[in-house]
Amino acid sequence: MPSIIHHNHQILKVTRKLIAETAQVSTSTVGMILSGRGQHYNVKTRERVLQVAADLGYQPSINARAFRLKCSLLLGVLVNAVNTHHAAELLRGVQSVIAATDYSPLVFFARSQEDQEQCLARCLDRRVDGLLINCVVGAAAAELDGVIHQLASQAAPVVEFFGHLLPGVPKVNVDNRQTAELCTRHLIAQGHRRIALFTHGRYEHQVLHFDAWEQSQGYRDALQAAGLQPIIIAGDMDFSRLHEPGFLEVEFLRLGAEGLATLLALPQPPTAVLCYTDQTAVGLNRACRLKGLQVPAELSIIGNGGTALSAIINPPLTTTRPPAFEIGRTAAANLLLAIRGQAPADASIAETLIERQSTAAPQGDRQPAQPAR
Amino acid sequence: MPSIIHHNHQILKVTRKLIAETAQVSTSTVGMILSGRGQHYNVKTRERVLQVAADLGYQPSINARAFRLKCSLLLGVLVNAVNTHHAAELLRGVQSVIAATDYSPLVFFARSQEDQEQCLARCLDRRVDGLLINCVVGAAAAELDGVIHQLASQAAPVVEFFGHLLPGVPKVNVDNRQTAELCTRHLIAQGHRRIALFTHGRYEHQVLHFDAWEQSQGYRDALQAAGLQPIIIAGDMDFSRLHEPGFLEVEFLRLGAEGLATLLALPQPPTAVLCYTDQTAVGLNRACRLKGLQVPAELSIIGNGGTALSAIINPPLTTTRPPAFEIGRTAAANLLLAIRGQAPADASIAETLIERQSTAAPQGDRQPAQPAR
DNA sequence: GTGAAAGCGCTAACAA
DNA sequence: TTGTTAGCGCTTTCAC
Numbered sequence: 001m002p003s004i005i006h007h008n009h010q011i012l013k014v015t016r017k018l019i020a021e022t023a024q025v026s027t028s029t030v031g032m033i034l035s036g037r038g039q040h041y042n043v044k045t046r047e048r049v050l051q052v053a054a055d056l057g058y059q060p061s062i063n064a065r066a067f068r069l070k071c072s073l074l075l076g077v078l079v080n081a082v083n084t085h086h087a088a089e090l091l092r093g094v095q096s097v098i099a100a101t102d103y104s105p106l107v108f109f110a111r112s113q114e115d116q117e118q119c120l121a122r123c124l125d126r127r128v129d130g131l132l133i134n135c136v137v138g139a140a141a142a143e144l145d146g147v148i149h150q151l152a153s154q155a156a157p158v159v160e161f162f163g164h165l166l167p168g169v170p171k172v173n174v175d176n177r178q179t180a181e182l183c184t185r186h187l188i189a190q191g192h193r194r195i196a197l198f199t200h201g202r203y204e205h206q207v208l209h210f211d212a213w214e215q216s217q218g219y220r221d222a223l224q225a226a227g228l229q230p231i232i233i234a235g236d237m238d239f240s241r242l243h244e245p246g247f248l249e250v251e252f253l254r255l256g257a258e259g260l261a262t263l264l265a266l267p268q269p270p271t272a273v274l275c276y277t278d279q280t281a282v283g284l285n286r287a288c289r290l291k292g293l294q295v296p297a298e299l300s301i302i303g304n305g306g307t308a309l310s311a312i313i314n315p316p317l318t319t320t321r322p323p324a325f326e327i328g329r330t331a332a333a334n335l336l337l338a339i340r341g342q343a344p345a346d347a348s349i350a351e352t353l354i355e356r357q358s359t360a361a362p363q364g365d366r367q368p369a370q371p372a373r
Numbered sequence: 374m375p376s377i378i379h380h381n382h383q384i385l386k387v388t389r390k391l392i393a394e395t396a397q398v399s400t401s402t403v404g405m406i407l408s409g410r411g412q413h414y415n416v417k418t419r420e421r422v423l424q425v426a427a428d429l430g431y432q433p434s435i436n437a438r439a440f441r442l443k444c445s446l447l448l449g450v451l452v453n454a455v456n457t458h459h460a461a462e463l464l465r466g467v468q469s470v471i472a473a474t475d476y477s478p479l480v481f482f483a484r485s486q487e488d489q490e491q492c493l494a495r496c497l498d499r500r501v502d503g504l505l506i507n508c509v510v511g512a513a514a515a516e517l518d519g520v521i522h523q524l525a526s527q528a529a530p531v532v533e534f535f536g537h538l539l540p541g542v543p544k545v546n547v548d549n550r551q552t553a554e555l556c557t558r559h560l561i562a563q564g565h566r567r568i569a570l571f572t573h574g575r576y577e578h579q580v581l582h583f584d585a586w587e588q589s590q591g592y593r594d595a596l597q598a599a600g601l602q603p604i605i606i607a608g609d610m611d612f613s614r615l616h617e618p619g620f621l622e623v624e625f626l627r628l629g630a631e632g633l634a635t636l637l638a639l640p641q642p643p644t645a646v647l648c649y650t651d652q653t654a655v656g657l658n659r660a661c662r663l664k665g666l667q668v669p670a671e672l673s674i675i676g677n678g679g680t681a682l683s684a685i686i687n688p689p690l691t692t693t694r695p696p697a698f699e700i701g702r703t704a705a706a707n708l709l710l711a712i713r714g715q716a717p718a719d720a721s722i723a724e725t726l727i728e729r730q731s732t733a734a735p736q737g738d739r740q741p742a743q744p745a746r
Numbered sequence: 747g748t749g750a751a752a753g754c755g756c757t758a759a760c761a762a
Numbered sequence: 763t764t765g766t767t768a769g770c771g772c773t774t775t776c777a778c
Binding site: 067105115 | 432433434436437439440445447454457458460461462465468472477478479480481482484488492495497498623626655680681682684685687
């Protein structure tokens with residue numbers, strides 16, 4: 001409690017001044033002792049001050065502290081609201097790191113570029129000491145640049161997470177390459193030799209669809225290491241209605257559902273498919289059911305995203321869960337590093353495999369002696 | 374930019390002091406004019422000060438302001454991380470209201486009671502000027518009470534949203550009663566006479582499952598107004614594993630899937646079902662497909678929650694979308710009211726109906742002359 | 747119409 | 763080992 005009733009019935013704020021008066025020392029003595037840097041004081045003085053502070057229920061004023069220190073002790077966290085399934089875990093990760101510090105998170109969700117600018121303006125005039133940002137896709141880097149530089153001019157470092165839009169800014173991202181490699185290896189270990197990747201037609205565009213590109217690299221690497229050939233099914237996607245709620249889900253579902261025909265038309269159809277998202281996997285799974293194709297017996301499917309959806313489809317989908325908590329942790333830790341003047345390295349963290357019932361050893365048609373090369 | 378390079382090559386912070394010196398007035402004059410309460414100053418002085426402030430790119434220090442005003446200009450927002458589908462919209466709603474003020478949101482996600490206590494402690498030592506809280510279910514009200522009182526002692530009001538756990542605290546909630554009434558009326562208007570409610574076995578417990586109880590009330594009211602009889606299918610649910618990720622989804626799905634048998638065993642099975650959640654509806658829908666029962670021709674289904682799932686099942690599910698943005702708006706607005714000393718009223722806001730393909734007029738068996746009474 | 751001055755709670759350089 | 767002092771940027775009262 002920050003205030004007590006004094007014996008003369010006046011309400012007194014419990015500040016260092018009051019502690020000083022009560023303990024019969026100066027405020028600077030109190031300050032030094034409470035800050036933990038008072039080793040050189042008399043033990044009795046130290047104990048007395050600490051005791052009085054405890055008795056009075058002293059709570060330091062972070063605000064005053066920040067004011068004096070010419071900082072805000074606030075960390076801006078700007079989250080892209082287009083895909084927020086993991087926002088809570090992410091922020092819990094951030095909290096877990098900064099809970100041990102004097103910083104608190106100033107959180108904003110932006111859905112559009114306009115939103116984003118407002119939120120950034122807010123961060124700026126709150127003078128955040130650092131910024132964690134997951135940019136709205138399509139944001140003109142040029143416009144962000146102004147803000148980033150302004151932050152830099154007030155010595156507030158920036159860390160970008162879940163994205164690659166800010167040149168020269170340290171990043172923390174999902175390691176899609178490693179994730180895909182993990183999944184592909186898992187399928188190979190189960191005995192699959194013909195493993196397809198279901199992605200969208202723009203996966204080659206490294207900047208625009210960096211994650212799809214990364215995924216394809218991991219997939220290729222794992223196959224190559226096993227002496228297998230890639231089979232990439234790339235459906236055309238229309239991202240123009242990206243802002244419409246639920247659009248992505250439906251579009252990815254369509255991608256999966258329509259891809260089955262392409263896949264079955266191959267001379268040697270694959271026995272397993274790695275999908276770009278859970279929705280794609282669900283679409284594919286649904287198409288299989290309509291075709292009478294057994295999952296996983298005739299076709300194994302792995303999703304990506306660890307969505308709630310994946311757990312409740314039939315069969316439950318083997319998928320990967322993004323390390324949202326870890327990303328938040330790492331991003332916050334790196335931001336703190338940067339605030340302390342050390343340049344943090346980029347980090348990327350693989351998703352974890354959740355093995356469920358949509359994957360199994362291929363049924364009856366193992367062809368170890370005859371890979372599709 | 375908060376600092377400029379002076380002609381003598383020194384870096385100067387742009388504060389009111391600098392503006393005062395540049396414009397040849399006193400800092401108090403600058404302060405009064407910038408705060409908008411400087412009507413009584415000479416017009417030329419006013420313009421000069423404003424001009425200089427603009428030229429220098431002055432940005433007030435919210436921190437210093439807060440310090441002087443003995444407040445933090447921070448609003449705590451504590452969100453239950455168990456069900457966060459709507460957290461982003463909720464927070465955007467909060468932002469939309471407080472963007473016009475000097476307040477900024479200090480956001481925390483809590484998954485457990487322990488989390489929650491830490492976050493609240495954080496809010497306390499940041500001396501938030503108000504708190505928006507969506508309590509973790511199962512939190513002992515007694516423990517929260519301490520915090521609430523502590524906040525009260527520093528004149529920081531509290532508004533609870535998405536919950537009814539804090540006695541005496543103003544609330545903003547989803548109006549489940551009205552939502553259910555809306556849905557039921559919609560079905561009645563389509564010609565349904567036998568409409569069931571799929572809920573769980575504890576819907577009667579007004580405190581524990583307030584929303585289920587509310588929903589049942591709205592459902593009953595709408596039926597009663599139309600002279601129809603309620604048909605309540607209440608499955609048993611085991612909430613003991615509530616904390617496990619994805620548990621609720623699967624459990625609600627089971628509820629729906631297993632309920633179909635009960636429903637079909639009735640002497641006169643309903644032609645429409647109102648479900649407690651989207652997952653329940655999906656489970657029911659799936660059971661229907663397995664039984665060969667046509668949706669919506671033979672059975673109309675309405676979900677609840679407007680989840681991503683609802684859009685991608687087959688047929689796309691008619692459901693209701695929680696007014697998360699509005700809840701955030703209202704909660705923030707009411708908190709601001711409370712901060713200004715006015716006691717806000719409780720608010721509840723109905724969900725909006727999203728009509729898709731799982732509902733239609735009952736096929737062939739309208740029985741206007743023979744309701745099931 | 748305008749300015750002088752005090753002070754919010756804390757920190758830190760310097761003095762004793 | 764401890765105290766004095768100045769000041770962060772802003773608001774506001776009171777005097778001129």
